Amino acid sequence: MAYMVPETMPRKATAGERLLFESLRDYLPSDYVVYYEPEIRGRRPDFxxxxxxLGLVILEVKDYTKGTLYQLNHxxxxxxNTAGQLVKTKNPLKQARDNARLITDFLKKDSNLVQPGSMYLKFPYGFGTVFTRLKQEDFIQHNLYAVIDxxxxxxxxxxxxxxxxxSSEVLLDKIYEMFTVWNRREPIxxxxxxxxxxxxxxxxxxISAEFKPPVQHQDQLLLSLHNIKTMDLHQENMAKQLGDKHRLIRGVAGSGKTLVLASRAKLLAKEHPDWRILVLCYGIPLSRSLKLMIDRMLREPDDLLDMMNASNTGIDASHIEVYNFHEWLRFQLRMKDTDISSLLEKIERQEAIVPTYDAILIDEGQDFEGEWLRLLGQCLNPDTQSLLMVEDRAQSIFRRKTSLVHNIGLDFRGRSKILHINYRNTAQIVQFAWDFYQEHSQLKSKIKDATIDGVEIIPPQATKRKGPDPVIRRCNHLQEELAWVCASIKELHEEKHVAYQDMAILYRVKNNYRESYIDDIRAALHQHGFPFRWVTExxxxxxxxxxxxxxxxxxxxxxAKGLDFQAVFxxxxENMPFALEQVEEREVSLFYIAMTRALEWLYLTYSGESTFTQYLDDVLESRSKKDDRKQFG
Structure with missing residues (x-):
């Protein structure tokens, strides 16, 4: 079963297009990607x-009948037409061929997709036509194969x-034949x-790309792009298929919720340049990262050659505001969150006016209080109702006590999507963090099958990458912890070539009455000559x-919510669960959040006792027994 983008056909699609869509989806291999009517450089090829x-194939679809055809040539x-009038159009095969040439000529500008020393693509491309209401016997009877091969x-x-x-085999073989030059062989x-x-x-x-300066090669400008990162197909579908009005996305940690939200902001800005768009999250560092991500997406031109044109400014970002919630209150409403109740009462009495946004996008929505959401609901344009909220209840720091319908006045039933595949972390980190969460969370009864609409806690069902197991280290005191952390940083940087900017040290408690933990952390890094920044000073x-x-x-x-790093310490x-925190469930969520910030390497250190460190001790003991069985088994 091929992967389809979008996953379902829009209502405007013809019956013939729907038939072809379903056949391609059901009978092409599962590692094929099929796009329906993608916009490519101002054109929309059907498929x-x-x-x-295979390579690349462009299909032009026509629902012509025998009665539609009047006079044909090459x-x-x-x-x-349906009114009986005669209209002229280009031969469908020429339409498909022209679309294929447009696309392939564009792809040739990337030297990585071109055969070395030539101007030919290193993969074949083909094109063809699909007549959904004409059979082969019709083509033979009316000699249509004379004007289209x-x-x-x-x-x-x-x-x-x-x-x-x-026959599914015949269908695939016919697609294979739509090449002017091609030999069937191993993956190309x-x-x-x-x-x-x-x-x-x-x-x-x-998402991002690094590119080398362009060079002239046989009078042709070539772009060499490296480290290309693209959205996962499911995430891409999510951003494209959200539709209008309000939507809710729930997803596991690392499933790309923020990426979908940022992509949605770009799509809205592109489709509605006059809209006022508000993007909110809870934490200040995440708001900075989110703003950079959206700005980068908005600057990304549709034509990659525009990257070299300094005058290109991309999509206008002036109508998009990105804040953390409290900043937005301070800068736009000139108030604090303690004043929200009073403002809501004034709005109800029609004694106050709040800014209106045509679209509101909320990241980490699980941490937004009911009153915050009610206020945002008052700021949403009732004509657009374009509100997108993404959340993961397993990362919830503050439990929402009322429903979204009550908070915002919008019913999300039937308008929610689920991202249950973790792409950020390795399988080992995902499993480790989820095992801990299941062991300690009081919400076990709410962990359900992720296919159920309205699910509270979504278990991560799959991940794409493998890596080392999280490293656990029990020490005698904090200085020993930090010495080991610094030795690990040195090893990662020198042997694994991990940049300093891709490492983070996370802590729960800054100090206590006896000791300043943060001073010890900074002193250790300074002693080893590591560059560092205390983000939360x-x-x-x-x-x-x-x-x-x-x-x-x-x-x-x-x-650190919403952020990620190659290596996390x-x-x-032992300061978790924090003694002064009355709701231990919050501590469980925080530790789960901390562990899922790590992309590749996760290091856990402690030198005291708590329920969390006892769990880690048990993991160490279990690992030791497993190693003994391997050694002597």
Whole structure:
């Protein structure tokens, strides 16, 4: 079953397009990607197929009947429309061919997709036409193959599974034949190649890319793009299929919720340049990272060659406001959260006016209080009702006590989506964090199958990457912890080539009456000559947070929400659950959040006792027994 983008057909699609969509979805290999009507450089080919052993195929779909066709030649067709009038159009095969040439000429600008020393793509491409209401016998009877080669034609009986002569093998073979030059062989497109093609053709899926300066090669400008990152196909579908009005996305940690939200902001800004758009989250560092992500997406041009044009400014960002919630209150409403109740009462009595936004997007929505959401509901344009909220209840710091219908006045039943695949962390980190959460959370009864609409806690069902197990280290005191942390940082930087900016040290408690933990952390890093930034020192350091600064980041756990790093060190874990925290469930969520900030390497250190460190001791003991069994078994 091929992966379809979008996952379902829009209402405007014709019956013939729906039939072809379902046949391609059900009968092409599962590692094929099929796009329906993607916008590519101002054109919308009906279908684009990408396959690792195929290459690229463009299909033009026509629902013509025998009565539609009037006069045909290789270049131009005269058709009779439903009103009986004669209209002229380009030969459908020429339409498909022109779309294919437009696309492939564009892809040739990436030297990584071109054969070395030539101007030819390193993979084949083809094009063809699909006539959903004409059978092969119709083409033979009316001599239609004289104006369009059978190699480039699929007829109704070749795409309709209900037809007696339909064969999935024939369907695939016919698609394979739609090439002017091609030999069937082993995979010709790697995963990276497919990602690169998608990156070029569908700019809304871009996250980031580093590119070398362009060079002249045979009078042709080539772009060499590296480290291309694209949205996962499910995330891409999510951003495209959200539709209008209000939507809710629930997802596990690392499933790309923030990425979907940022992509949605770009799509709205592109489609509605006059809209006023508000993007909110809870933490200040996340708001800075979110703003950078959205700004980068907005600057990303549709044509990659515009990257070299300094005058290109991308999509206008002036109508998008990105804040953490309390900043928005302070800057836009000139108030504190303690004044919200009074303001809501005034709004109800029509004694106050609040700003109106055509779209509101909320990240980490699980941490927004009911009154905050009620206020935002008052700021939402009632004509658009375009509100997107993404959340993960397993990362909830503050439990919401009332429903979204009560808070915002919007019913999300039937308007919610679920992201249950973790892409951020390795399988080992995901499993480790989830095992802990299941062991300690009081919400076990609410952990359900992620396919159920309205689920409270979504278990991560799969992950894409493998890596080392999280490292647990029990020490005698904090200085021993920090010595081990610094030795690990040195090893990661020198042997694994992990940049300092891709490392973070997270802590729960800054100090106690006997000791300043944060002073010890900074002193240890300074002693080893490591560059570092204490992100959560004060409000100013939070506001000036720069994820790209070449420093190790030191942060509280809750301020790290929404961020991720290649390597994460969680120190002084015996302070969790924090003795002064009355709701232990919050501590469980915080530790789960902390562990899922790590992309590749997770280090856990402690030198005291708590229920959490006892759990980690049990894990160490279990690992030791397993190693003994391997050694002597």
């Amino acid at each position: 684009v197929i990408i396959g690792p052993d 270049d131009e067709w005269t058709l009779r 059978p190699q480039f034609v699929l007829c109704r009986d070749e795409i309709d599974p209900e037809h007696d002569h339909f 497109l790697s995963h990276e190649d497919i990602q690169a093609i998608r990156f070029h053709l569908f700019p809304e899926v871009r 004060n409000a100013e350091t939070k506001r000036s947070f720069n994820r790209e600064e070449e420093t190790i980041k030191i942060s509280t756990i809750d301020s 969680i120190v002084n874990i």
